[in-house]
Amino acid sequence: MQSGIMRVTVWGENEHDRTNEKVKAIYPDGMHSTIAASIRGHLTDRVEVRTATLEQPEHGLTEEVLDNTDVLTWWGHMAHHKVDDAIVARVHKRVLAGMGLVVLHSGHLSKIFIKLMGTSCSLRWRDDDSETVFTVNPGHPIARGVPAAFRIPEQEMYGEYFDIPQPDELVFISSFKGGEVFRSGCCFTRGQGRIFYFSPGHETYPVYHQSEVQRVIANAVEWVYQPEKQSYVTTSCINSPLGWMNS
Numbered sequence: 001m002q003s004g005i006m007r008v009t010v011w012g013e014n015e016h017d018r019t020n021e022k023v024k025a026i027y028p029d030g031m032h033s034t035i036a037a038s039i040r041g042h043l044t045d046r047v048e049v050r051t052a053t054l055e056q057p058e059h060g061l062t063e064e065v066l067d068n069t070d071v072l073t074w075w076g077h078m079a080h081h082k083v084d085d086a087i088v089a090r091v092h093k094r095v096l097a098g099m100g101l102v103v104l105h106s107g108h109l110s111k112i113f114i115k116l117m118g119t120s121c122s123l124r125w126r127d128d129d130s131e132t133v134f135t136v137n138p139g140h141p142i143a144r145g146v147p148a149a150f151r152i153p154e155q156e157m158y159g160e161y162f163d164i165p166q167p168d169e170l171v172f173i174s175s176f177k178g179g180e181v182f183r184s185g186c187c188f189t190r191g192q193g194r195i196f197y198f199s200p201g202h203e204t205y206p207v208y209h210q211s212e213v214q215r216v217i218a219n220a221v222e223w224v225y226q227p228e229k230q231s232y233v234t235t236s237c238i239n240s241p242l243g244w245m246n247s
Contacts, residue, residue: 004227006047009069010036011061013076014053016203023203031075031201034208035104035217039073042218054079059087066094071221074113077106077203088112096191100224102217105201108162113197116190117164124159129176131155131200133184133212137171142185142196142219150212156202158182164197172216174199185216187223194224 012032016023027034032051040049052060054076066072072091076083088111095101095116103113108121131152135143159180165188172185184199198216201207208214 004046006043006221006225007068007070008036008039008047008049008073008221009061009065009071010039010049010051010073011059011075012051012053013079014055015079016077020203026204026206027208031203031208035073035075038208038214039218039221042214043221047221054082059083061087061091063090066090066099069094069099070227071100071102071225073102073104073217073221074107074110075104075201076110080110083111085111088115092116095193095195098192098226100221100226101193101195102220102224103195103197104217105199105207108164108197108199116188116195119165120163123162123182124157124180126157126178127202129155129157129178131157131174131176131184133172133174133200135171136173137169140169140171140187141223142171142187142216144219145215146212146219152200152205152207152210152213154205155200155207156205158184158199171196172198192226194226196220196224 010032012030014030014032017027017030032053036049036051039047091112092115107113114121132149134149135146137143157176157180159182162183167186168189169187170183174182174184182199186197188195198220200213
């Protein structure tokens with residue numbers, strides 16, 4: 001566990017949450033509120049958590065908010081296209097500079113995740129399934145306190161091929177009733193920023209109320225948080241006193 005107070009911003013698209021009666025019944029205050037509450041519950045006085053949503057000015061991700069965010073979590077689905085490219089560029093810059101990012105479920109097709117991965121991030125899917133999550137890297141900090149395997153009774157199936165770069169570390173894989181498997185917990189580094197993708201969390205099922213899922217997300221927040229990161233500046237070498245590019 002790292003030291004210091006982690007400043008976390010939980011970003012939620014908040015579209016299904018406001019328009020779909022089934023989703024509203026499961027998450028009456030929005031998925032982002034449930035995720036934020038679970039992070040507070042697990043990390044207690046080690047964390048300060050705020051929420052931000054798509055419909056807010058600048059999607060709630062102003063320069064001031066991001067400058068005071070150590071870890072950003074991201075859930076989106078039906079409105080990826082509504083996220084302004086300027087805000088994506090702003091988040092991308094902060095991740096490269098060391099802000100942690102936890103991308104959840106259908107956030108795999110968010111503009112920010114695709115930009116960071118450099119691939120389509122597409123996958124196979126179907127609804128109305130159950131999922132078994134297997135811990136394949138039990139020594140990883142994100143797996144702390146997580147069972148060797150746990151079942152999510154109702155879930156959307158995500159299956160391979162998942163078009164992402166090879167993860168730096170794979171912490172979880174999942175299986176489904178149809179025999180599909182999926183790399184459901186993947187770690188990446190981009191610039192100085194750590195990124196964790198975790199697939200469980202379809203909006204019409206109470207996945208974010210499940211204790212194991214909450215534990216994974218809290219652990220992921222701790223892992224991507226880097227209080228000791230060093231700032232850096234990249235500059236051109238054209239005018240270097242060494243002169244190696246001056247010819």
